[in-house]
Amino acid sequence: GAVVSQHPSRVICKSGTSVKIECRSLDFQATTMFWYRQFPKQSLMLMATSNEGSKATYEQGVEKDKFLINHASLTLSTLTVTSAHPEDSSFYICSASVRRGGRVFGPGTRLTVL
Amino acid sequence: QKEVEQNSGPLSVPEGAIASLNCTYSDRGSQSFFWYRQYSGKSPELIMSIYSNGDKEDGRFTAQLNKASQYVSLLIRDSQPSDSATYLCASLANAGGTSYGKLTFGQGTILTVHP
Numbered sequence: 001g002a003v004v005s006q007h008p009s010r011v012i013c014k015s016g017t018s019v020k021i022e023c024r025s026l027d028f029q030a031t032t033m034f035w036y037r038q039f040p041k042q043s044l045m046l047m048a049t050s051n052e053g054s055k056a057t058y059e060q061g062v063e064k065d066k067f068l069i070n071h072a073s074l075t076l077s078t079l080t081v082t083s084a085h086p087e088d089s090s091f092y093i094c095s096a097s098v099r100r101g102g103r104v105f106g107p108g109t110r111l112t113v114l
Numbered sequence: 115q116k117e118v119e120q121n122s123g124p125l126s127v128p129e130g131a132i133a134s135l136n137c138t139y140s141d142r143g144s145q146s147f148f149w150y151r152q153y154s155g156k157s158p159e160l161i162m163s164i165y166s167n168g169d170k171e172d173g174r175f176t177a178q179l180n181k182a183s184q185y186v187s188l189l190i191r192d193s194q195p196s197d198s199a200t201y202l203c204a205s206l207a208n209a210g211g212t213s214y215g216k217l218t219f220g221q222g223t224i225l226t227v228h229p
Contacts, residue, residue: 034217042221043202043219043220043221043222044158044202044219046216046217091157093157093158100146100163100165101145101146101148101163101206101215101217102146102148102160102163103148103160103217104160105150105157105158105159106157107156107157108156108157110155
């Protein structure tokens, strides 16, 4: 079946630094990938839709200059959290579309900003 | 009003019992519905999808969809302690016939199966 990987699985950084998270589709091509954020005891919130070769579409309230998304190939999308602050600490999960609208999720990246 | 609503629980059932999870949605344009299981600290994994009215069975899992009532449910038969997790209901309103519409999640129901 379709598999999505993410790297790193866990990152701890100092406030003010930037963090890049990679999302790869391992055995299929993903024209569209989705980035979610999940705070403790809350559901997944869609941050942006990443389209290969074009600009990402951000959800309302998500700062596009803070959360930079690049989808340079059909198997790789990256999310860069710029100038991270403690309130950005969260579980970031990417996903790709599979048939009939289903989504396969990556394992997630736990970001902790000190 | 939330677009997809679930009872957050926790729902506690004894091992071997049937667990019943419910979900309602507000967007009548939703075409596809999914149930995901999420263990603590992990990402969601798809366990069931349903697209038309009626029941769909897969092993111990049965999904039920009633578009007139805008209601989706998941039944887990012979519940096991390993089924203890958060179950997320999600709806998809297709965009222009593609599968890239917005997937909207409910807040999840915490299920605990006790031995």
